[in-house]
Each structure stands twice: as structure tokens, then as C-alpha cells.
Amino acid sequence: MERENGLWLRGKSLVIFLATAAFMLILFGLANIVLFTPYLGVIEVGFGIALLINLVLFKLGKFSFSLSSTLFLFVLFLCFSVLLLTGGIRGTGIFWVFTFPLVSFFLKSSRVAAIWNLLFIIVLFSILFFSSSGFKVTPYSQITLLQAVAVYMTFLVLVYVYSSVMKSYLDRIYNTAIRDPLTGLYNRTFAFAYLRQELEKVKRGEIKSLCIVYIDLDNFKYINDLHGHSAGDLALKEIAELIRRKFRKGDVVARIGGDEFLIVVSRCRKERIENRLEELKAQVEDKFREFNVSISYGIAVAPLDSTDIEELVKIADKRMYSNKKAKKGECRTPSIAS
Known part of the structure; x- marks a missing residue:
């Protein structure tokens, strides 16, 4: 039951994350199609629709929390990679990538979230490497990419520490609420x-x-x-x-x-x-x-x-x-x- 309560809470959060991400992607996608970069807008709308389908299937019970959260992170991973390569709307796409550590550590265990973020750091370094080699793979300068990598890794460490501390505190609070203080059995x-x-x-x-x-x-x-x-x-x-x-x-x-x-x-x-x-x-x-x-x-x-x-x-x-x-x-x- 302890595990089910945790999944229930994260399940509600996943619904909010999916709905918010789908709305933002479709909104920015339509703005790109009409005002800025049509092909990027189509990609963003496609990602948004994919998240909506994921949301519906999760709510209907067709997808488990594990599968739905994994697909969500995969779509975000692809979306943020595209934003790094294209720059998004007037070069602002890079700002969105810093939400990835927060979302991944909330939805997954520390070990799994760390793997997802390691993969994303590899993408960041790959883009930085090709940019420094003379390939124009992104609209961002080398100094901007270096700063982005440094900030991302710093933010990742902070999120990891915060997540670990909060989990420890929440576990203590939860155990205090459900355990008999004398025997340690359930209350x-x-x-x-x-x-x-x-x-x-x-x-x-x-x-x-x-x-x-x-x-x-x-x-x-x-x-x-x-x-x-x-x-x-x-x-x-x-x-x-x-x-x-x-x-x-x-x-x-x-x-x-x-x-x-x-x-x-x-x-x-x-x-x-x-x-x-x-x-x-x-x-x-x-x-x-x-x-x-x-x-x-x-x-x-x-x-x-x-x-x-x-x-x-x-x-x-x-x-x-x-x-x-x-x-x-x-x-x-x-x-x-x-």
C-alpha cells in the first residue's frame, strides 16, 4: 500500500505534466507555424499530440505509470534535442531544457533519472563537439553551449541533492504517520x-x-x-x-x-x-x-x-x-x- 500511495501521487502529477506539456507544445507549435518556423511548428504539434495520446491511454488504464512516464520523458528528450538544434522561437528553445532534471527526478527513481540525464548530457556535449569542429549544427555560439552545459550539470546536482533530501524527509513523515511508535509495526x-x-x-x-x-x-x-x-x-x-x-x-x-x-x-x-x-x-x-x-x-x-x-x-x-x-x-x- 505504501508503494501504491506513492504511485497514486506521482500518477496525478504525471497527468498534470502531460496535460501542461501537450498544451505548451501545441500552443508554441501553432505560433511557429503561423509566425516563425512552420516545419518546427509541425514537429512541436506532433510532439504535443503524442503526449495527448499518452495522457488518454494512461487515464484509460491502457498504459501503466512506468510506461507512460517513460514515453513522456522520451518525447521530452526528443523535443529538447530538436530545440537545441533549431533554437526554437528566436533562440529561446535552450531555456526549456533545464526543466528536464526536475521532471525526470520526480517521475523516476534517482538511478533511472540519472541515466536519462546522462543521455541528455551526452547530447549536449555532442552538439558542443560538432559546433567546435566547424559544423553549424545549432544557432547557438560555443560560449552559449558551454554555459548551458555548465548550468545544466549544476542544476542536475542541485535537483539530485534536493530530491534525495526531500525523499528522506517524506519517508520519515510517512513512516511516522503509519507506524506504531513503540513496536514499529503498522498502526x-x-x-x-x-x-x-x-x-x-x-x-x-x-x-x-x-x-x-x-x-x-x-x-x-x-x-x-x-x-x-x-x-x-x-x-x-x-x-x-x-x-x-x-x-x-x-x-x-x-x-x-x-x-x-x-x-x-x-x-x-x-x-x-x-x-x-x-x-x-x-x-x-x-x-x-x-x-x-x-x-x-x-x-x-x-x-x-x-x-x-x-x-x-x-x-x-x-x-x-x-x-x-x-x-x-x-x-x-x-x-x-x-
């Missing part, structure tokens, strides 16, 4: 948002089964009573880590209350989940034998039990309490005096 807000999203996939038939596990710790309060809340917090961290290790990396393991946990498992088999939980129960009981701490759990399966989020959680919660009551007579509770 209640994220878990239920993710569960709601996965249930929609179940309804559409994209996922055949979805399991949710509701876990509550038994006798956990005795750790707090005997050794204080600091010891209780440490125990919670250790139990959270045991739970996390029992599930796959793609499963969402969340702490939703004091000593309550919720796990969302896509494409699951209930029997396998039960086996993992019994292993987890044995590990918790062994590690905290002194306090007779254990776990009670309940499992609900969509679409078998329900596809309604509230109903599904209620079923898992009810089964967890049934599990807790069934073993209540088996549990001994340690005496505080001991």
Missing part, C-alpha cells in the same frame, strides 16, 4: 485503510481470499503490575517482533491497541495461518513463562465470512474471545506477592 489507521483496500479487491475478484487475524495477549497486565510499564513496553516490542517474523513481508502486521494486534493476509489459507499462530503461541508462552503470558486469536476469512470490514473484524474479534474463554480455566495467574 490502526494504516491497518484498517489497507484492509478496506484489500476487501475492495476481493469484491472485484482480484483476490480470492483474505484472512484477518485478531490477536489479544493473555495475562499481559501482570508484567506491568510486577515490573512496571517500562518492562511491559519492552515485552510488547519482543512479542511484536515474534508476530512480525511469523508472517510474510507483504502481510500487514499492526498494533491496534494496548496489547491487541491485527494481521491482514492476502491470498491466504486458514489452516496455514492457524499453524503459524500455534507456533507463535508456543514461542510467546515459552519466552514469558514466568508471567504465564499467552495469546488468544481469532481468524475471519473474506469472502467466506463476509466482505464488510466491520462485520469481518467483529467476527475475528468474537472468535478471539471464544478462544480466550476456552482456555481460561487452563491458565494460572502469577501472584504479585511472588
